[in-house]
Amino acid sequence: GAVVSQHPSRVICKSGTSVKIECRSLDFQATTMFWYRQFPKQSLMLMATSNEGSKATYEQGVEKDKFLINHASLTLSTLTVTSAHPEDSSFYICSARDLVGASYNEQFFGPGTRLTVL
């Protein structure tokens, strides 16, 4: 089955530092990946859509200069939280869409990354 991994699973950093989170599709190619943020006891909110080889599309209210997204290959997208602050502490989840095969249009989710900014 389609598997998406994220690394790291958990990260703690000091305020003002930058943190990079990786999202990989392990057994399929994903021209499109998605980044979500989830605050405690809340649902997932889409932050941006990451397209391989082009710029990401950000949702309204999401600062593109703060949340840098790079989708350099068909199996890897990265989210960098720049100059992180405590309010950026959250659970970040990526998903990847398999455009080929029976699971067309289905999104497969990674296990998430817990970011804590001190």
Next chain:
Amino acid sequence: KQEVTQIPAALSVPEGENLVLNCSFTDSAIYNLQWFRQDPGKGLTSLLLIQSSQREQTSGRLNASLDKSSGRSTLYIAASQPGDSATYLCAVMIQGAQKLVFGQGTRLTINP
């Protein structure tokens, strides 16, 4: 703007009961609807995906229905078990934008 609502927000039932979780959406222009399970502090596990042309999908003790015209979906869980305790999320994929919009989830507790 697509909005997804899940009712109830929380549900606690004794083991063995059959139960129904509800999901409604405001715009019927969807590609598909997906039900997920999320355990505390974990990612999402896809349970069932219903394409817009389908009426229902079944997997084991789970059955999901879709009534696109009325903007509703239900997730039926038969013979509930304590291991079913989790938050269940419903999400619709918007046509054109190919984005998923999530509901707030139903936090389910099955008591032994």
